[in-house]
Amino acid sequence: MEPTFLVSAPVYFHRQFPGPGMAGEPGDSGHIDLAPQQWAAFRDALSKRASVRELPPSEAAPALACLGRHALAADGKAVLANPRGAGRGPEAPVLRRWFAEAGFQVVEPREGLWFGGAADCAADLERGVLWLGYGHATALEAGEFLAGVLETEVVPLRIVDERFARLETCLCPVGGGRVLYYPDAFDERSRRELERRVPPAERYAVSAHDAVRLACLGLAVGRVFFTHHASRELESVLGEWGMRPEALRLSSFARRDAGPRTLALDLSATVRRVDSSARRRVLARRDVDFATPRFEPRLLEEALALVHAEGGSFHVLSLDPARRPQREARITARVEAPDEELLDRIVALLVSKGGVPRADAPTPARLAAVEMDGVAPEGFYGTTIYRTEVCLGDGSWIPIARQRMDGVIVVDPAARSAVVRLIRDLRAGELVVVGSDGIAVHVARQQEEEDGAPGHFAFMSSQVSSERRVETAVDKVAWEMWRVRQREGRIVVCAGPVVVHTGGAPYLEKLARAGYISALLGGNAIAVHDIENSLYGTSLGVNLKQGAPVHGGHMHHITAINAVRRCGSIRAAVEQGVVRSGLFHTLVEEDIPFVLAGSIRDDGPLPDTIMDLVEAQSRYMDAIQGAEIILLLSSMLHSIGVGNMTPAGVRLVCVDINSSVATKLMDRGSLDAIPVVTDVGLFLNLLWRRLQELGGH
Ligand code: NAD
Numbered sequence: 001m002e003p004t005f006l007v008s009a010p011v012y013f014h015r016q017f018p019g020p021g022m023a024g025e026p027g028d029s030g031h032i033d034l035a036p037q038q039w040a041a042f043r044d045a046l047s048k049r050a051s052v053r054e055l056p057p058s059e060a061a062p063a064l065a066c067l068g069r070h071a072l073a074a075d076g077k078a079v080l081a082n083p084r085g086a087g088r089g090p091e092a093p094v095l096r097r098w099f100a101e102a103g104f105q106v107v108e109p110r111e112g113l114w115f116g117g118a119a120d121c122a123a124d125l126e127r128g129v130l131w132l133g134y135g136h137a138t139a140l141e142a143g144e145f146l147a148g149v150l151e152t153e154v155v156p157l158r159i160v161d162e163r164f165a166r167l168e169t170c171l172c173p174v175g176g177g178r179v180l181y182y183p184d185a186f187d188e189r190s191r192r193e194l195e196r197r198v199p200p201a202e203r204y205a206v207s208a209h210d211a212v213r214l215a216c217l218g219l220a221v222g223r224v225f226f227t228h229h230a231s232r233e234l235e236s237v238l239g240e241w242g243m244r245p246e247a248l249r250l251s252s253f254a255r256r257d258a259g260p261r262t263l264a265l266d267l268s269a270t271v272r273r274v275d276s277s278a279r280r281r282v283l284a285r286r287d288v289d290f291a292t293p294r295f296e297p298r299l300l301e302e303a304l305a306l307v308h309a310e311g312g313s314f315h316v317l318s319l320d321p322a323r324r325p326q327r328e329a330r331i332t333a334r335v336e337a338p339d340e341e342l343l344d345r346i347v348a349l350l351v352s353k354g355g356v357p358r359a360d361a362p363t364p365a366r367l368a369a370v371e372m373d374g375v376a377p378e379g380f381y382g383t384t385i386y387r388t389e390v391c392l393g394d395g396s397w398i399p400i401a402r403q404r405m406d407g408v409i410v411v412d413p414a415a416r417s418a419v420v421r422l423i424r425d426l427r428a429g430e431l432v433v434v435g436s437d438g439i440a441v442h443v444a445r446q447q448e449e450e451d452g453a454p455g456h457f458a459f460m461s462s463q464v465s466s467e468r469r470v471e472t473a474v475d476k477v478a479w480e481m482w483r484v485r486q487r488e489g490r491i492v493v494c495a496g497p498v499v500v501h502t503g504g505a506p507y508l509e510k511l512a513r514a515g516y517i518s519a520l521l522g523g524n525a526i527a528v529h530d531i532e533n534s535l536y537g538t539s540l541g542v543n544l545k546q547g548a549p550v551h552g553g554h555m556h557h558i559t560a561i562n563a564v565r566r567c568g569s570i571r572a573a574v575e576q577g578v579v580r581s582g583l584f585h586t587l588v589e590e591d592i593p594f595v596l597a598g599s600i601r602d603d604g605p606l607p608d609t610i611m612d613l614v615e616a617q618s619r620y621m622d623a624i625q626g627a628e629i630i631l632l633l634s635s636m637l638h639s640i641g642v643g644n645m646t647p648a649g650v651r652l653v654c655v656d657i658n659s660s661v662a663t664k665l666m667d668r669g670s671l672d673a674i675p676v677v678t679d680v681g682l683f684l685n686l687l688w689r690r691l692q693e694l695g696g697h
Helices: 032-047 091-101 142-150 188-197 208-212 232-240 297-310 340-351 446-451 467-486 505-513 524-536 553-567 570-575 583-589 613-624 636-645 659-667 680-694
Strands: 004-007 051-054 071-074 077-080 105-107 121-124 129-134 153-158 171-175 178-181 203-205 219-221 224-227 244-247 284-292 313-320 329-337 366-369 387-391 397-399 408-412 417-421 431-434 439-442 490-495 519-523 594-597 627-633 651-656 673-677
Touching: 004 032, 032 051, 032 224, 071 091, 077 091, 077 142, 091 105, 121 171, 129 142, 142 153, 153 188, 171 219, 232 244, 284 297, 284 340, 297 313, 297 329, 297 340, 329 340, 340 439, 387 408, 397 417, 467 490, 467 627, 467 673, 467 680, 490 505, 490 636, 505 583, 505 680, 519 524, 519 613, 519 636, 524 553, 524 570, 524 583, 524 594, 553 570, 570 583, 594 613, 613 636, 627 636, 627 680, 636 651, 636 659, 651 659, 651 680, 659 673
Parallel strands: 004 051, 077 105, 129 153, 178 203, 224 244, 490 519, 490 627, 519 594, 627 651, 651 673
Antiparallel strands: 071 077, 121 129, 171 178, 219 224, 284 329, 313 329, 366 431, 387 397, 387 439, 408 417, 408 431
């Protein structure tokens, strides 16, 4: 069949495209007024090589000239576009009429099914596939729709660089199965898929220089390649392929991201018919359920964002927001991806957010043996902060112990037990969960599930507090701490030296004496400065009462370290009467355990500071076991370290003058972090006052 194209003069073009586009020719403004004359030259050139039909311009449809964005024609069928963001425009009725009169069977995507027209398609007859660009104007689901309509194999390619939002700007068929493409416009999977199907001799990766000048918008007709831009290098590649570039001046279109392929809609395109039974499925899909004690819009948003970021699509099949108390919110979502491998990866990510893939019967977790001490098997499941269960071979579910993030699950099927272990602690022969089958993650707040009183801290949990809200936050924290102490639960404090500098340490002492601290975690500095203060009344050489540096004060902290080193430990220094007051004196007297983790900043260090970080991490982890509340006081380093090893359900009260510490903690998915952005000395003062008001000590 003789190549035939449909074109439409850009008479009303200026109404549609008032702004500048990204590409332009040097010395040529690409002014909109040049459009009619540039278009006419293109039409004349094209008419010499192909049969050209003209669609009369329509005042009501000013964008008609860019025909490739409004429809796809192949094998006597015309599929009208419905691009995301724009929807069906005024061009649709004009084209519907024209195609029907021209004898085409007109097909339209259903409402909400986004399809960007020929601008997102490239037929590859040699390989019998239709490449489909998705991610911007076109949705992934359009692939299945097109495969059905055109009875052909569709290969979806995800475009991630929004500068090349339409496939026509990053993939160009040049005839004979050869293609020009810009690899960086696609995600990794799509680029691999394209390169797997097209052998190296038949593809050419255009440079960024050619790509941004929209070289891929060129149109191949027989041996001629109509283009408004091609570098020398690209011209020579085209020459080697037996193509003759014919340069056109189309600057007023290029400035609006349009080129020869946008302006000329191929009416003679054909696709290779493939029987539906032989056709590869365009989409792999699985349904995933989410159930939470109450509806968490954030959860849904996160899941949606995650699926899209990975290149899949997600629709909610049913949503029951649990308006009635005592009922769970339930969401069932259908997840779709271009292939099973990607779908598996996306579903595994959703499982870590609490999703449970639908299956007729429970699928047991897959286990693989550790082959080398300290190394997890390939494909291991990485844990989150959320309470997790594992399905054993007999279909029963067991909870896992020592929940924390960034660990792996070790299962002992005989003992019916499962525990989270860090990779470095794995031993050869242990069985580790791989993949995400048979995993159920409960993203709800544990405390809520236990006491059935949702939202104690709901007012704070999703945003960082402002100063105005500090008092209210402290009230709530005090009340919760008081309740935990009443039931003899554990409260752990993790604090940095700022507590001492700001005069907060005496309040921590009072909390310790009143039974509010089960363990204290910190670094070298908090102990050094507390002991310095006890010995010399200074913290970093500054007199805490007068707020002024004292003469020779710069020596105080190392002298304090030296004094403790002479005694052998902080406890020994207290017992020998060297340290007679202060926070650490109180901790020793009250027999409250403390763990000091070392860092590269440490002076000394004190004999108690654990410089082996693996050892320090596991001592921290032991100390937080069973904690209901952890106060994270003004130490970015230690607060984030503790946050990473704490399971969901533990209240993390994060007090810092800088909101970024709390934000970092919340990013790990903790709904239980309570950010209090304020001076830690003021916080502790206020907290102690509130606790005194509650009484009982
Ligand atoms: P860090 O930078 O990790 O955290 C300090 C945090 O305190 C910051 O997030 C900051 O925003 C916050 N902050 C500052 N002023 C505040 C205020 N008035 N109220 C509330 N928050 C305030 O530093 P770090 O945790 O103090 O120290 C990191 C490591 O270095 C620790 O291991 C520590 O022991 C060690 N260190 C050792 C020495 C020493 O040995 N001489 C001295 C300093 C730090």
